[in-house]
Amino acid sequence: MTVGAPLLETQALTKRFGGVLAIDRIDFSVEPRELRCVIGPNGAGKSSFFKCLTGLARATSGRVLFMGQDITRADPCHIARLGIATKTQVPNVFDGLSVRENIWIAANRHSISGVQAMKASENTIQRLGLSTAANAVVGQLAHGARQWVELAMIVVANPKLVLLDEPTAGMSGAEIFRVEKLLNELKSTATIIVVEHDVKFIRRIASHVTVLHNGSILIEGPVATVLSDTRVRDVYLGRHSVT
Amino acid sequence: MRDVCNSGTLFVVGVATAIAVLIPQIVNLYLVIVYSNLAIMALFALSLAWVWGYGGILCFGQSAFFGLAAYVYAVSVINIGESTAPFLLAVLVPTVFAAVIGALMFYGRVSDIYFAIITLCVTLILYSLISSTAGPQFHIFAARLNGQNGISGFRPLNLPGRSDDVLGPVESFYVCMTFLIGCYVALKFLLSSRFGRVVVAVRENPVRAELLGYDTRWTRTFVFTIGAAIAGLAGALFAVWGTYVNPSLFDLRMAALVIIWVVVGGLGTLAGPMVGAVALQYLGNVLGKQQLANTGMIYGFLLIVFVMLVPQGVFPTMQRLISRWSLRRSQYEMKLLGDDISKGMQGR
Numbered sequence: 134m135t136v137g138a139p140l141l142e143t144q145a146l147t148k149r150f151g152g153v154l155a156i157d158r159i160d161f162s163v164e165p166r167e168l169r170c171v172i173g174p175n176g177a178g179k180s181s182f183f184k185c186l187t188g189l190a191r192a193t194s195g196r197v198l199f200m201g202q203d204i205t206r207a208d209p210c211h212i213a214r215l216g217i218a219t220k221t222q223v224p225n226v227f228d229g230l231s232v233r234e235n236i237w238i239a240a241n242r243h244s245i246s247g248v249q250a251m252k253a254s255e256n257t258i259q260r261l262g263l264s265t266a267a268n269a270v271v272g273q274l275a276h277g278a279r280q281w282v283e284l285a286m287i288v289v290a291n292p293k294l295v296l297l298d299e300p301t302a303g304m305s306g307a308e309i310f311r312v313e314k315l316l317n318e319l320k321s322t323a324t325i326i327v328v329e330h331d332v333k334f335i336r337r338i339a340s341h342v343t344v345l346h347n348g349s350i351l352i353e354g355p356v357a358t359v360l361s362d363t364r365v366r367d368v369y370l371g372r373h374s375v376t
Numbered sequence: 377m378r379d380v381c382n383s384g385t386l387f388v389v390g391v392a393t394a395i396a397v398l399i400p401q402i403v404n405l406y407l408v409i410v411y412s413n414l415a416i417m418a419l420f421a422l423s424l425a426w427v428w429g430y431g432g433i434l435c436f437g438q439s440a441f442f443g444l445a446a447y448v449y450a451v452s453v454i455n456i457g458e459s460t461a462p463f464l465l466a467v468l469v470p471t472v473f474a475a476v477i478g479a480l481m482f483y484g485r486v487s488d489i490y491f492a493i494i495t496l497c498v499t500l501i502l503y504s505l506i507s508s509t510a511g512p513q514f515h516i517f518a519a520r521l522n523g524q525n526g527i528s529g530f531r532p533l534n535l536p537g538r539s540d541d542v543l544g545p546v547e548s549f550y551v552c553m554t555f556l557i558g559c560y561v562a563l564k565f566l567l568s569s570r571f572g573r574v575v576v577a578v579r580e581n582p583v584r585a586e587l588l589g590y591d592t593r594w595t596r597t598f599v600f601t602i603g604a605a606i607a608g609l610a611g612a613l614f615a616v617w618g619t620y621v622n623p624s625l626f627d628l629r630m631a632a633l634v635i636i637w638v639v640v641g642g643l644g645t646l647a648g649p650m651v652g653a654v655a656l657q658y659l660g661n662v663l664g665k666q667q668l669a670n671t672g673m674i675y676g677f678l679l680i681v682f683v684m685l686v687p688q689g690v691f692p693t694m695q696r697l698i699s700r701w702s703l704r705r706s707q708y709e710m711k712l713l714g715d716d717i718s719k720g721m722q723g724r
Contacts, residue, residue: 187587213589225587227580238577242589247570290588 138201140165140324141186141294146195148181155181157348158195163294168316168325170335170356173345174369179328180222182345183298186326187219188212199294214242216293218286220300222328224279228272232263232282235271239286257289261315276303284315295325301334313338332360344368385564388647389557396553400546409545410661412617414654415552419559420610421637421653422646426563427603429644430572432579433596434488437495438634440502441470441604443625445611447506450527450621454519458539459531459616466612467605474604475597482593482600496631503626526622533616552613556650559606563646566602575599629672636675640682642689651691 139162146159156178163169173179184190186197188209197205204212213219227235236254244250258267263285266274271282280300287295300316301309309331316338319325329335335342335356342359344351346368352359359365400408424438445466452462477498481491510523519527533548535541543551566572575595578585582592615621624630634653641652656675663671686693 189583189587208591209583209586210589210591213587219587221583221587225581225584227577227584229580230577234573234577238573238585239588241570241574250570286588 139163139198140167140200141326142198143186144196144198146182146185146197147193148178148185148190149193150181154348156185156345159345159348159350161343161350163324163326165324166320167341168320168327168339170339170342171326171328171345172330172335172342173351177345178348179345180298181348183219183221183296183326183328186212186296187217216291217296218290218292218294219296220280220283220287220298222298222302224276224283226271226279226283226286229270231268231270232274232285233258233267235282236263236285236289240289243290253289257285261285261288277305277308280304281308281311284312288315288319292323295319295323297325297327299328299330301329301331309334336360384647385561389561392553392557392560396550396557400549405545408549409617412545412549412552413614414657415549415556416610416613416617417637417653417657418650419552419556419613420607420634421641421649422556422559422563423603423606423610424634424638425641425643425646425649426606427600428638429646429649430563430567430575430579431596431599431603432582433600433603434492435495435600435603436492436635437497437499437631438603438607439626439630440495440499441474441607442611442614442634443499443502443506443621443623443630444470444473445608446615446621446625447527449612449615450530451516451519451521453530454527455517457531458537459533460536463533463612463616466615467608470608470611471601471605475601478597478600478604479593482596485593496628499626499631500628503623506623506626524623526620528620530615530619532619548617552617555609555613559609560646560650563606633675636679638689639679640689642691642693645689645691648689648691652689655690 142162143159146156146161147154148156159178159182161182171179171182181190185192188204188207188211192205195205196203199212199215199217202215204215227238230238233254236257237250240253240257241247241250244253258264261281261284263282266278271279274282280303284300287297297316301312304312313334316325316327327335327338339356341354342356343353344359344365351364351368352362395411399411403411420438420442423441424435427433427435427438448469449462449466452465453459456462477495481494486494506521507524509521510525512520514521514523521527531539531542533543533551535543567575574585574590578590578592578595585592585595611625614625633656637653637656638649639652640656641650642648656678660671660675663669663674682689688696
């Protein structure tokens with residue numbers, strides 16, 4: 134990777150599900166250590182875009198480059214091994230396992246030994262205030278707590294790029310504040326792309342925002358500029374369709 | 377290690393060892409032979425308990441590997457004579473076979489339900505194939521396959537390298553019990569290892585496991601292959617036990633039977649399906665002596681009763697009943713923990 138090159142870049146990325154064009158020739162890039170928010174109304178293509186980045190869906194055409202490497206056709210496990218950690222929209226955890234086991238599984242992939250994985254997961258458990266719940270079965274926890282466990286699984290993997298699909302959904306105000314604090318900590322070591330709806334939250338965490346609409350990028354730029362743009366308001370309020 | 381040396385595992389190993397040592401001392405030779413068969417079926421059930429209960433892979437054709445191993449032993453022992461190489465070959469062939477079809481299906485991203493259907497088809501295809509080998513032209517070197525009549529009268533197991541020292545019923549019983557206990561302990565070790573935890577994680581949520589960087593296709597192929605090796609071991613022991621194999625090893629009844637053992641014994645445990653196999657086979661032996669009701673019908677009825685009334689199987693239900701009081705306590709603790717997590721998140 135050359136200096137100044139984007140960490141992640143998509144070139145004319147297109148995904149078609151049957152007759153539906155979910156994402157349409159998206160050219161997108163993020164710089165190292167950037168925190169970028171991706172917003173857009175329902176059906177704008179945000180989750181499909183994430184799926185193409187993580188390998189859960191294969192792009193119909195176009196390219197995804199991570200640190201200069203083409204990962205368009207790579208499998209999810211190989212993409213994850215390059216240092217891309219993902220939080221999906223619905224909490225995606227090992228429901229039958231304990232909090233400790235969940236985090237251990239995430240740490241184990243990158244550890245030389247089981248003991249090293251244990252140390253890394255214990256550190257993360259401490260850091261995220263999960264000590265008292267460490268032995269609880271994740272499936273029995275509340276929605277917000279399960280999201281928090283999933284974030285812990287991302288933190289322990291020490292990723293280069295973090296993809297978060299609605300990380301604060303179903304969380305209380307205090308919990309959202311903790312997520313914000315965690316993202317600010319993560320920003321020092323990783324690039325983060327967040328899909329969010331909560332405008333207040335976006336204003337607090339991000340400097341740049343990308344707006345998706347009908348599968349393409351509508352506008353991209355500094356938070357204040359983008360959020361005050363009339364086209365963005367129209368799209369969210371559904372006043373008229375922007376092409 | 378901690379997981380292997382827990383009280384449950386030690387209890388199971390203790391009981392199995394006691395059975396292995398005491399049975400030949402207290403029962404007659406005929407019953408020793410009957411119990412050897414039960415041990416073999418328990419080993420067969422253990423293979424599916426691993427693949428389905430821990431790997432989360434519903435293999436409807438586990439009997440294909442069992443039957444294949446039995447046939448490989450029969451054919452190769454007729455050709456070779458001394459039993460060591462045929463026995464090893466009998467385990468190796470189904471293992472390689474499973475690795476190949478497993479890799480094809482898992483790397484081909486075949487969904488769970490189609491996996492079950494395809495594996496069932498594999499065993500039924502083998503059934504048709506072997507059944508239609510009646511003529512004298514169907515032979516593998518010196519071994520004639522004999523179609524529906526099967527192969528009989530081949531040599532049982534002898535001491536490795538000493539073809540004159542053929543094992544008697546009691547020694548064979550010891551061999552079966554040793555393999556049964558050995559496989560159980562080996563699987564417990566595997567489950568407590570780093571790899572074993574990944575296996576369980578893949579069962580719990582394959583998508584999450586992929587997103588963490590685990591290649592679930594490889595993990596599942598490996599789990600499936602290990603299961604086939606154990607089923608193969610059971611099949612080889614079965615051929616040795618009866619010195620008789622026929623195509624019914626590949627039929628629908630055999631394929632369904634092992635599923636019933638696992639469901640009745642308890643999916644998600646290793647000991648449960650072993651107990652299920654022994655109990656139901658024993659029941660089958662008893663029912664076989666009466667003329668009032670068809671054994672298959674009673675098995676079918678039992679399966680329905682268990683699926684509806686005891687869906688978790690006998691073993692986990694018993695475990696739950698025993699620890700009911702502690703469960704109540706843990707539910708209360710769970711509630712406290714929920715409060716603690718939100719406090720922990722706020723207190724960061």
